[in-house]
Amino acid sequence: MRIKVPASSANLGPGFDSMGMALGLYLTIDVLEPTDHWVVDHDLEQIPHDERNMVVRAALKVKADLAPHHIVVNSPIPLAHGLGSSSSCNVGGIELANQIAKLHLSAEEKVEIASQIEGHPDNVAPTILGGTVIGTSLHDHFIAVKAPAMPYQFVAYVPAYNLKTSDSRNALPNMIGFHEATQASAIANTLAAALFAQDYQAVGELMEADMFHEPYRSKLVPELAQVRAIAHQHQALATYLSGAGPTVMTLLPEDASVDEFVQALKANGLVDPVMVLPIAEAGVEVEN
Ligand SMILES: Nc1ncnc2c1ncn2[C@@H]1O[C@H](COP(=O)(O)OP(=O)(O)OP(=O)(O)O)[C@@H](O)[C@H]1O
Numbered sequence: 001m002r003i004k005v006p007a008s009s010a011n012l013g014p015g016f017d018s019m020g021m022a023l024g025l026y027l028t029i030d031v032l033e034p035t036d037h038w039v040v041d042h043d044l045e046q047i048p049h050d051e052r053n054m055v056v057r058a059a060l061k062v063k064a065d066l067a068p069h070h071i072v073v074n075s076p077i078p079l080a081h082g083l084g085s086s087s088s089c090n091v092g093g094i095e096l097a098n099q100i101a102k103l104h105l106s107a108e109e110k111v112e113i114a115s116q117i118e119g120h121p122d123n124v125a126p127t128i129l130g131g132t133v134i135g136t137s138l139h140d141h142f143i144a145v146k147a148p149a150m151p152y153q154f155v156a157y158v159p160a161y162n163l164k165t166s167d168s169r170n171a172l173p174n175m176i177g178f179h180e181a182t183q184a185s186a187i188a189n190t191l192a193a194a195l196f197a198q199d200y201q202a203v204g205e206l207m208e209a210d211m212f213h214e215p216y217r218s219k220l221v222p223e224l225a226q227v228r229a230i231a232h233q234h235q236a237l238a239t240y241l242s243g244a245g246p247t248v249m250t251l252l253p254e255d256a257s258v259d260e261f262v263q264a265l266k267a268n269g270l271v272d273p274v275m276v277l278p279i280a281e282a283g284v285e286v287e288n
């Protein structure tokens, strides 16, 4: 059995901790034979091979006495780069428990469990449901709603350095003022409305108007302003900080040339890898 889990890009600018989309870059978990203790094969450095592995930890949160198995985890999702690598592990672990213990969890139950583990649904909800998802916690549970597909090319500029979510969150203020909070949430609310109305002119303007996190994190990721400035010269709809960074995501129209955009980045000294990632319209899947 193989569990296939998409990567994800959270925030979409002002949708801090509430908006995200699933991307066609997949962590896979091959479930092999039952064993007397957990064995996790993978080729990452400094990542545990036993029950301390993040995938197994998530599975054991769902079912503490889950029968141990030999599993193989492969992930092309760069770690600590704002493409949801940890969310894919958590969602994969939940699905692992679901399959081994035959729990028959609904998608809503998986979103609930995953959001409890992560504390916010912006990565895990699209990773489970696929597509673009907006969600929130409310009265100890989570509500997640799927938005229409965006007809754009998603171009991820992936700086070489890692930025752990915890470190990137430490750059945020403990409090913002009432007027600022009202304005920031008005921008996010209007972005949600524009996404559902498929009013992409408004989407583009609003995506670049975040007041919750990008102003505080941009000093950690100078590439955000640099890529955004160049993107504006290449018909981009918008550029935003993907998740906690450092990946910078640009939405280009489907008929725009990614090559020309990448060449312009390089000409300006932005020579880190670029990935063009499709939206994953399906979330986590199981292949037998
Ligand atoms: N394939 C994997 N196997 C085991 N652990 C992993 C794997 N991928 C990620 N992790 C764990 O997740 C951590 C990265 O999580 P973190 O939340 O900092 O970043 P991210 O999920 O990549 O980015 P973001 O949440 O901003 O999108 C790694 O340091 C590692 O502990």
Ligand SMILES: N[C@@H](CCO)C(=O)O
Residues within 6 Å of the ligand: 010, 011, 016, 017, 018, 120, 122, 123, 165, 168, 169, 213, 243, 244
């Ligand atoms: N919304 C989260 C995504 C990463 O977990 C953040 O920006 O910190």
